[in-house]
Amino acid sequence: MSPTIDVNHAVQSQHWCPTTVTLYNMIVYRHWEARVDGTEAEAGGDGDAGNASSTSVRRIVKESYQVFSDDTIHDWCAVDQFHKAIWKDFKERGVTQDSWSWWSDGAPQHFKVGGGYHDLTTYAERFENLIVIRSFGATGHFKGDWDATAQHVKRRVNLHMVSSKFKDDPIYTPYDYFKWSKVNLSERAPTSWESRAGAVTLTQRHFLFVTVDRSNKMTATADHVQSIHQMFLSETGAPCMVRDLACFCGECAVKNYKECKNRSWVKPPVKLRFTKVGPHDPTAAALAEEDAEEDDEDATDHVPHLTDPVLADAMDAPHAPHTG
Ligand SMILES: [Zn+2]
Known part of the structure; x- marks a missing residue:
């Protein structure tokens, strides 16, 4: 059926x-x-x-x-607008939002992408000084x-x-x-x-x-993208501090990275550099061009094609096939 x-x-x-x-x-x-x-x-x-x-x-x-x-x-533009709607709904319900610890898989189309990272640096300004700790798990879909x-x-x-x-x-x-x-x-x-x-x-x-409205979005190229598994956004927005391995110990929670319980293998975060920031052109042609450019610049930062089947996982189609 x-x-x-x-x-x-x-x-x-x-x-x-x-x-x-x-x-x-x-x-x-x-x-x-x-x-x-x-x-x-x-x-x-x-x-x-x-x-x-x-x-x-x-x-x-x-x-x-x-x-x-x-x-x-x-894409990341959709995710950003979904989060804006969620933030607004919490606000309207009277829930205090000092900080978000946002945890997701690392799907490159909607999460691990320069434009999405750039959006994070604007959360403080757009969402009343919201502090964000952003963590990524495996790139495939979490269950x-x-x-x-x-x-x-x-x-x-x-x-x-x-x-x-x-x-x-x-x-x-x-x-x-x-x-x-x-x-x-x-x-x-x-x-x-x-x-x-x-x-x-x-x-x-x-x-x-x-x-989803994709006008007025900014796209960005970051100096590294896929290797990041944790990002710290302050209430003032920039700079965005990032690291390859995530830690959730009490010291890291208060940004006392020197005393991190896992410091033998988790490094302190470093500043994320955006090498290129500009208006986002949502046409498919522009996206394809960006992909090609980024692939050229850094072979390890894979930006997948829009039809990459792994991407369908993180956002769900409610009437996906059911058998039985
Ligand atoms: Zn730690």
Whole structure:
């Protein structure tokens, strides 16, 4: 069985097309914040958030964000705008955002790329002095909670699309997909699997829809790209400090790198140099040219072609083939 929202073009819908939905998944761990009355707005879902009555409570809240888009390029420009939407949503919900520790795989098209690194240096200015520690894992797609939460959304939508309710509440576009998910999946579903719910501990799902605008983006060439696995962005933005190996010890967290617990093998970060910064031209021709130039300049900094199959992994197509 292969349900899609475009049943008349089953083969086409296995590839990127206008009815394909881009779904960007993020799991957030943050401190629960007590408000004046001892409750936190929208902490909900697990029902006990309101019981904590003191600001000394250091409860960790785990939430998911699912950002939907009709975008078909899935590059670093899209990621940046998805993050802008997530930051804004947190702000509107009254959540304090002093710092983000953002951890992802190292997929080169949307994460490990000069333009994306340059975007990071603008976070402080654009997001009210937000401090960012940016870490990358393996270049291939990580498997983790973000996959599980996306799988839940996909499964529920697929079930809806083959149900009798579909004709009254159809899903024909990425925006329909988003709207249905927001209405039907924002609240945690009742479960008869309490032990499973306890293990998952997800308190809330948030759904956003973003139309990606690539005008006014800056592209950049950095002196090294692929070898970086950790970046430190201060509240003043530049300089961007980077290193090849990541460490999450307490000393590194306060930038006391000399006392790093792993200093025998993790080096202190160094300044990242941008050798070329300029307006981003989003046409495919311009992208191809950049790729060729970067390949020439540094053979080890591989900038893949847009159709590199490994790239499809980090952003999900909700109606990717299902067999069964
Ligand atoms: Zn360390």
